[in-house]
Amino acid sequence: MRALAFAWRSLLRRGGRSALGIVGIAAAGALMFDMLLLSRGLLVSVRELLDAFGFDVRVLASEGIPQSRLPIEHALETARALSALPEVASAVPFRIGEAEVAAESERPDEVALFAVGATTRRIWTVVDGRDLSGREDDALDVVVNRRLAERMNAGPGTSLELRGRCSATPSILPPVTVRIAGVATFPFDSGAQLTMASRFEVLDRLCERPVGEADLIMVASRPESGPDAAVDAIRKARPDLYTFSNDEVIERFERVGFSYFRQISTALAIVTLSFGIVLITVLLTVSVNQRLGEIAALRAIGFSRHRMAADVLWESALLVGIGGLAAIPLGMALSIWLDAILRSLPGVPATLHFFVFEPRVLWLYAGLLTGVALGAAIYPMWLVTRLPIAGTLRREFVS
Amino acid sequence: MSGSHPPIVEARDIWRIFPMPAGPVAALREVTMEVSEGEYVAIAGPSGCGKSTLLHVLGCVDTATSGELRLEGRDVGALSDAARSRLRLEKIGFVFQRFFLLPMLTALENVELPQAEAGVPPAVRLNRARLLLDYVGLGHRADHRPSQLSGGEMQRVAIARAMANRPRLILADEPTGELDQATGEAIAGLFDLLHKDGTAVVVVTHDPSIAERAQRVLRMRDGRFVDRELA
Numbered sequence: 001m002r003a004l005a006f007a008w009r010s011l012l013r014r015g016g017r018s019a020l021g022i023v024g025i026a027a028a029g030a031l032m033f034d035m036l037l038l039s040r041g042l043l044v045s046v047r048e049l050l051d052a053f054g055f056d057v058r059v060l061a062s063e064g065i066p067q068s069r070l071p072i073e074h075a076l077e078t079a080r081a082l083s084a085l086p087e088v089a090s091a092v093p094f095r096i097g098e099a100e101v102a103a104e105s106e107r108p109d110e111v112a113l114f115a116v117g118a119t120t121r122r123i124w125t126v127v128d129g130r131d132l133s134g135r136e137d138d139a140l141d142v143v144v145n146r147r148l149a150e151r152m153n154a155g156p157g158t159s160l161e162l163r164g165r166c167s168a169t170p171s172i173l174p175p176v177t178v179r180i181a182g183v184a185t186f187p188f189d190s191g192a193q194l195t196m197a198s199r200f201e202v203l204d205r206l207c208e209r210p211v212g213e214a215d216l217i218m219v220a221s222r223p224e225s226g227p228d229a230a231v232d233a234i235r236k237a238r239p240d241l242y243t244f245s246n247d248e249v250i251e252r253f254e255r256v257g258f259s260y261f262r263q264i265s266t267a268l269a270i271v272t273l274s275f276g277i278v279l280i281t282v283l284l285t286v287s288v289n290q291r292l293g294e295i296a297a298l299r300a301i302g303f304s305r306h307r308m309a310a311d312v313l314w315e316s317a318l319l320v321g322i323g324g325l326a327a328i329p330l331g332m333a334l335s336i337w338l339d340a341i342l343r344s345l346p347g348v349p350a351t352l353h354f355f356v357f358e359p360r361v362l363w364l365y366a367g368l369l370t371g372v373a374l375g376a377a378i379y380p381m382w383l384v385t386r387l388p389i390a391g392t393l394r395r396e397f398v399s
Numbered sequence: 400m401s402g403s404h405p406p407i408v409e410a411r412d413i414w415r416i417f418p419m420p421a422g423p424v425a426a427l428r429e430v431t432m433e434v435s436e437g438e439y440v441a442i443a444g445p446s447g448c449g450k451s452t453l454l455h456v457l458g459c460v461d462t463a464t465s466g467e468l469r470l471e472g473r474d475v476g477a478l479s480d481a482a483r484s485r486l487r488l489e490k491i492g493f494v495f496q497r498f499f500l501l502p503m504l505t506a507l508e509n510v511e512l513p514q515a516e517a518g519v520p521p522a523v524r525l526n527r528a529r530l531l532l533d534y535v536g537l538g539h540r541a542d543h544r545p546s547q548l549s550g551g552e553m554q555r556v557a558i559a560r561a562m563a564n565r566p567r568l569i570l571a572d573e574p575t576g577e578l579d580q581a582t583g584e585a586i587a588g589l590f591d592l593l594h595k596d597g598t599a600v601v602v603v604t605h606d607p608s609i610a611e612r613a614q615r616v617l618r619m620r621d622g623r624f625v626d627r628e629l630a
Contacts, residue, residue: 002515013503297499300460301513301560302488304481390461393572394451396497 003307007314010287017283018319024279025323025372026330032272033331033365034338034355039265041356042258043250049351050246052187053123055092055218056227058249059234060242071095072241075214076117076200082217087225087233093117093214097203098165099196101152102175109151110165111194114186115203121220122184124197129156129182132199140202141181145195149183156182164206176205188349261354273372280319280376284312288380295384296392305385309377312384316377324369332357406433406469407568407599408457413466415452415622426452427463428622436567439594440601441613449622450603451572457601458491458570459483471567488517492561492598494571498553500545506532506556507541513563524563531559535589551582558589562598569593571602575609587612 011018050056059082061070072078075093082091095115100108116122122131124143132141142160149155163175178198186195200212221230227245234243244252254262288295295308335355342354415427426449434440434457442450455461456468459475468475470486478486487493500509507528514524532538535555545553554574561569571590575583587609594600594614602609610616618625 009501009503293497294499294501297493297495299484300458300487300493300495301516302484302486302491302564303516304484306481307516390452390455393455393460393495 003310003314004318007311007318010311010315011318014287017287021280021283021319022323022326025276025320026326028272028276028279029324029327029365029369030331030334032269032276032368033327033361034335035265035269035272036361036364036368037331037335037355037357039262039269040358040361041354042261042352043254044356044358045351045353046253046258047246047250049187049349050249052351053218054121055090055123055220056246057088057219057221057230057234058244058246059091059217059219059238060215060244063242071213071215072217074212075217076212078238078241079117079214079217081237082219082234085230085233085237087222087230088219089222090121090220091217092121092219093200093217095200095203095214097207099162099206100165101148101194101196102161102163108163109148109194111148111162111196113162113203113206114195114197115200116197117200117214122197123218124184124186126182126184129180131182131184132197133181138181139199140176140178142178142196142198142202143182143184144180144197145186145189145193146183147189147192148194148196149180151194154180156180162202162206164203166207173206173208176202178202187351189351190346190348191344191350192346269368273368276320276369276372277375280316280372281379283319284316284376284380285383287315288312288383292387292392293396295387296389296396299387299389300393308384308387309381312381313373313377316380317373320369320373320376324365324372328365406435407471408432408434408601409467409469410453410457410463411467413453413456413463413468415449415456415461416464426622427456430466430622430624432617432624434568434599434601436599437594437597438599438615439590439613440599441610441616442601442603442619443605443607443610443616444619444625446605448619450619452622453619454570454572454601454603458493459487488513489564490566490568492563492566492569494554494557494561494569494574496573496576498545498550498557498577500553500556500560502545505542505544506537506548506552506559509545509556510559510563513560517564519564527563528559531562532556534562534592535559549582550578551585554578554582554586555589558586558593562593566598568599568601571600571604573603573605575604575606583609 061072079091079093082088093116097113097115099111099113101111102108126143132138132143152160154160158180159177160180161175161177164173189195219230219234221227231243231245299308339353339355343352410430410432413427413430414425417424417426430453442453444450452461456463470490475483504512510528510531511524514527529538529541532541535558537552537555540548540552548556575586578586583606590600590602591612602613604610
C-alpha cells in the first residue's frame with residue numbers, strides 16, 4: 001500500500017478529527033483566497049476601468065491629486081496638436097466639474113459634470129437618444145446617465161436648469177438651461193451617482209473658467225504605434241506636460257495608492273497561513289502521539305524513516321488539499337459578499353471591484369497551500385523519524 | 400550453543416547500557432549467542448532481566464552499546480538506518496505481544512502491507528497474503544478488520560504478517576502475553592509449525608509451556624544468560 005493510500009486510510013480512521021481539520025482549512029483557506037483576490041483586485045479592476053474609457057494615455061499639466069492639479073491652458077489647441085502626431089489616433093480635452101440641478105424635492109441634486117472638447121471619441125456609451133454634436137446650435141446639449149434621467153423624470157429633448165458648483169460652493173452666476181440629447185452609461189459611475197456630460201461651453205458658462213482650459217487630455221494611441229510610442233512622442237513634443245500611459249498610471253497606483261490593500265491582504269493572509277499550519281500541526285501531532293506504538297511496530301517490521309515521514313506528509317497534504325479545494329467556492333461566495341459591501345461605499349464606481357479573480361491567484365493559492373501542508377508536517381514528521389523503536393515498544397509494553 | 404545449520408544471527412559480547420538519571424543501567428551484559436537456520440529458541444527469565452532488549456538488538460531495532468551483531472554474516476552495526484530497515488523488512492519477522500495490527504486495514508491488507516513496502520507486485524502479494532491467512536487458519540476472516548477479530552485471531556494475523564516477506568528469522572516478544580491459556584496454546588502451535596517449515600524462531604516468554612516447546616531455552620537474569628539447556 002502506497003503512502004498516499006495509507007494516509008487516506010489513516011484519515012478515514014479518525015474521521016471526526018480529519019473533518020475538523022478540513023473544515024478549519026476550508027475556513028482559513030477561504031479567507032486566504034479572498035486576500036489574494038483583494039491584493040491585486042483593485043488594481044486589475046482599475047486597469048479594466050481605464051481601458052474601458054477607450055484611451056490609453058493621459059496628459060496633465062501637473063502631478064498630484066486631481067483637486068490640486070493645474071489646468072492645461074489652450075487645451076483645444078493642445079489636443080489638436082497632439083492629434084496630429086503620427087502615434088496618436090485621438091486626443092480629447094476633459095474638464096471635470098460639479099453642478100446642481102433643480103429637483104422636485106426641496107434640495108437641488110448634485111451632479112458630476114464631464115465637459116469634453118468637440119470630438120467623436122467618447123468615454124460614455126449612448127443608450128437612448130443621440131450623442132453630443134459639434135454643431136453650434138447644440139452647444140448646450142448634455143447626455144445624462146440613467147439614474148439622473150429617472151431622478152428628473154426626463155429623457156432626450158427635455159430641458160434641465162443647472163447651476164454651477166465652483167470651488168465646492170454654488171455659483172453666483174445665473175443658472176444655465178441645457179437640453180438632454182441622450183441617455184448614456186458612464187464606466188466610472190457609482191451606484192448612486194448622478195452624471196452628466198457636455199461640451200466645454202456648458203461648464204464655461206456655469207463656472208466662468210477661462211475659455212479653453214482643461215483638467216486633462218485623454219489620448220488614444222494608434223494601434224500600430226501603441227501607448228508607449230505615443231507617450232514618447234507627446235513627451236518629446238510637449239515636455240512641459242506630464243504624460244502617462246495606463247500602464248504607468250497603474251504602476252504609480254500600485255506603488256502608492258493601493259499599497260494599503262496589499263499590506264492588509266498580506267497581513268491577513270499571513271495570519272490565515274499561520275492558523276492553517278498550527279491547526280494541521282496540532283492535529284497531526286496528536287494523531288502521531290496516539291499511535292506511537294503502532295508507528296514503532298511499523299518501523300520494526302521494516303518501514304523506513306523516509307516512508308513514515310511520507311505517510312505524515314501525505315496526511316497533511318490530503319487535509320490541506322481537501323480543505324483548500326472546499327475553500328475555493330467558499331472564498332468566491334465570501335468575496336462576492338465582501339465586494340458588494342465595499343462597492344456600496346459612496347463614490348465607488350459601479351464597475352469597480354475590490355475582489356477580482358485572476359488565474360495567477362489559483363497558482364499562488366496552490367503554492368501557499370503547499371507551504372501550509374509542508375510547514376504543518378515538519379514537526380510531526382520529525383517526531384516520527386526520530387522515534388526510538390525499541391524504547392517505544394518497551395514503553396507500550398509497560399503501559 | 401547452536402544447531403547443526405550455519406547461524407543466521409550471531410551476537411558477540413553484546414552490552415546494552417541505558418543512560419538513566421540515577422546512573423547508567425546495563426540491560427545486557429556481555430551476551431553471546433547464535434541462532435541457526437531453522438532453530439527454535441526460547442528466551443525466558445523474570446521481568447526486567449533484559450529478554451526484550453536482547454530481542455530488540457537481535458532484530459536490529461535497537462543498537463548495542465558495544466559488541467558485535469551479525470545477521471547472515473553481515474555486520475549489522477556498520478549498516479545505515481535505511482539498510483537496517485530493509486534488512487528487517489526482508490529477513491526478519493516480528494510478532495508483538497500487542498499485535499499492532501493497523502485497525503483501518505483488513506486482515507488481508509495487514510498481511511499485504513510488508514510485501515507492498517518491499518515492492519512485491521499486487522497480484523503476487525495478494526495471493527501470498529491469502530495463502531498465509533489460510534496457513535494460520537484465518538482464510539475465512541480475510542476481509543475482517545482487527546476490531547472484528549478476537550485476540551487469538553489478531554495474533555494469527557500478526558504471525559501471517561510476520562511471514563509475509565518469507566523471513567528466515569521470526570522474533571516474537573511475549574506473543575501469548577495477552578491471550579488466554581487455550582488461545583496461547585494454539586498460537587504456540589503456530590510457532591511449532593513455522594519451525595517445522597524451516598523458519599528460525601526466537602520467542603521471548605514468561606510462559607514455561609511455550610518455552611518448553613523450543614529446541615533451546617536461554618534463561619536470563621540481570622542482563623546475562625544464567626544457564627543454557629537443550630529442550
